[in-house]
Amino acid sequence: MPAKNFHVRQAAVSALRAWAKGHDYAETLIDRHAQRRKLSSADRGLLQAILFGVLRHRRMIDHWIGILRDGKLDPETRDILRVGLCQLLILGLPDHAAVNETVEAGKASVRSLINAVLRRATLSKKRLLDDTDDLTPPVIHSHPDWLYNRWRQAFGTRNAISLMEWDNLPAVTYFRVNPLAPAPESLPGKPVEGAPGFYQLEGSLPTSLLASGSVYIQDPATRHSVELLDPKPGERILDACAAPGGKAFLIAAAMGSADGLVCTDSNEKRLPRLEENLERLHAGKAAISVHDWTKPAPPEWHGSFDGILLDVPCSNTGVIRRRVDVRWRLQAPDIEKIAVTQRKILENALACLKPGGRIVYSTCSIERDENLGLVEAFLADHPEFTLVATREALPFRDHTDGAFAARIERK
Secondary structure: OOOOOHHHHHHHHHHHHHHHOOOOOHHHHHHHHHHHOOOOHHHHHHHHHHHHHHHHOHHHHHHHHHHHOOOOOOHHHHHHHHHHHHHHHHOOOOHHHHHHHHHOOOOHHHHHHHHHHHHHHHHOHHHHHHOOOOOOHHHHOOOOHHHHHHHHHHHOHHHHHHHHHHHOOOOOOEEEEOOOOOOOOOOOEEEOOOOOOEEEEOOOOOHHHHHHOOEEEOOHHHHHHHHHHOOOOOOOEEEOOOOOOHHHHHHHHHHOOOOOEEEEEOOHHHHHHHHHHHHHOOOOOOEEEEOOOOOOOOHHHOOOEEEEEEEOOOOOOOOOOOOOOHHHHOOHHHHHHHHHHHHHHHHHHHHHEEEEEEEEEEEOOOOHHHOHHHHHHHHHHOOOEEEEEEEEEOHHHHOOOOEEEEEEEEO
16 A cells, blocks of 8 residues: 555656656646645645755755665656655655655665665765765755856855855745735734835735735845836836736835836736736736737837836846756856847837836846846947946845846936
């Protein structure tokens, strides 16, 4: 008879197999497998802990597999061992559960091998965890060499290591109190210093607060771009890459409602959620439409906006703690390609500004090529614009998601 939580381990292995084939992001796979197997909330939490743990520590786990198993492994067996070693050496789950229930996730032909490797790990646990003297920082902290070397050059060795350590910690949940909704009687969190209205969640967030729109899950780093934009009541504001609506909500809150707010996104399927979020948050209705900003703006928008927020697609290197698989999907040449797209979006938005209008360009990246470097290159080609202010959040310094924002005004 299968072990009690066999289906959770099997779900973790299946999700890893699908992820390796590039089918979906980790978060999507957790939802899909939890629903497919009708997992309880506790089992869903275990599935997420295992999958995120494997992806966060994948390189170090593979190093341990190399010590414990001499010989080649097929991809599925390797993923089963990753699931088992994550439980034993990363999550610290009881040995009997981690071994017995993971063994059951394998085919009959490989169960003896999986059992032998995992039992060897239980006997060698302290040595495996302590013996890192000959390992490089990106192996210990499970990041690609190229990313570590890039960060070391940009921020120094100590900060690069701190970044990798940050990425491997479970993400803290923050929420913002909605000034457009009735104030809740009590809040399940503590205020975030320097970020009025933001709280760090303590315990579980009551679903009633979310459903009523009294609060919204949001990292404090998201505020920087909207504070630089400084939208005012009566202005016409464009949020060009708006879905799912976190920054659109901040804009609407600053203006008192979504009146005068135009939201666009290139993906039509994301717009209903954006609209639902704004309505649930008591912001009213914004003008919402589909537009790909790598293409020229519609003529009717030319010269129409007092302010434009361009929260552009980016490498996501500032939010690897939350998007755990970014480090393995991203390749060094991708950053240059992404910057080309970002520059196109910025160029195409210019025509939509009113005389004297401002643009805030923002990312959740910590890469200079996507941030200040791109803005400086843009300004060199557009002397009619000036850089008014920038903000940068670095996880190792600010203890929030990484983010960048620059306010650019027409002279």
